[in-house]
Amino acid sequence: MNLTDSLLPSTLGWLWIVFALVLAWSLRSAPWPVLRKPGILNLMLGACVLVLGFWQIKAGIRPGLNLHILGATLLTLLFGPWFALLGLMLVLLLTTFWDGAWHAFALNALLMGVVPVTVSWWLYRLTDRYLPNHLFIYIFINGFVGAALSVALTGVAVTLSLAEMGAYALMDLVHTYLPYFLLMAWSEAVTTGMLITVLVVYRPQWVATFDDKHYVDNK
Secondary structure, three states: OOOHHHOOOOOOOHHHHHHHHHHHHHHHHHOHHHHOOOOOOHHHHHHHHHHHEEEEOEEEEEEEEOOOOHHHHHHHHHHHHHHHHHHHHHHHHHHHHOOOOOOOOHHHHHHHHHHHHHHHHHHHHHHHHHOOOOOOHHOOOOOOOOHHHHHHHHHHHHHHHHHHHHHOHHHHHHHHHHHHHHHHHHHHHHHHHHHHHHHHOOHHHHHOOOOOHHHOOOO
């Protein structure tokens, strides 16, 4: 997922403008007063460290192509979309300091931040609106299905981006790279689903998108 500079052409400077707009929108829209609550900032930083650890456990498929757990759905359910985006950008920033792929930074931020967070958030919104407010539905749909879907669609976005840039042929990616995202989708679903299950049972106050009154009381 973390694309390297060698895969990208030099004509992608406009992506930095898109990234800057997304970053500005996130900074403007994030509910900053939430961080004044005791322990929330420490929780957010701890979650980012956990996701950073996930990103370091990766498998290489081809030169410049690797796979790892994203953690985007987990951050989205814990903190909402804006802090999830900012958290993923912080993780990407620390990762890029290590591997030096600054030319690919903007594209990586869009593919590994905006795409999975948007998928996770809209699935949560649709589930909250159209499905019964039940604990099992929250955990299974938002945690398991949301995580799997976000990784699968991120894989599609990465594949199409690489093919469009000419880094690899589309059919080559479809046969040798994209199928592995289905395996990663399962890993992401299990990891996120288990963590969300534990948190909503023992620390529901840590999960911004979960409310006992909404999903548990009177059920």
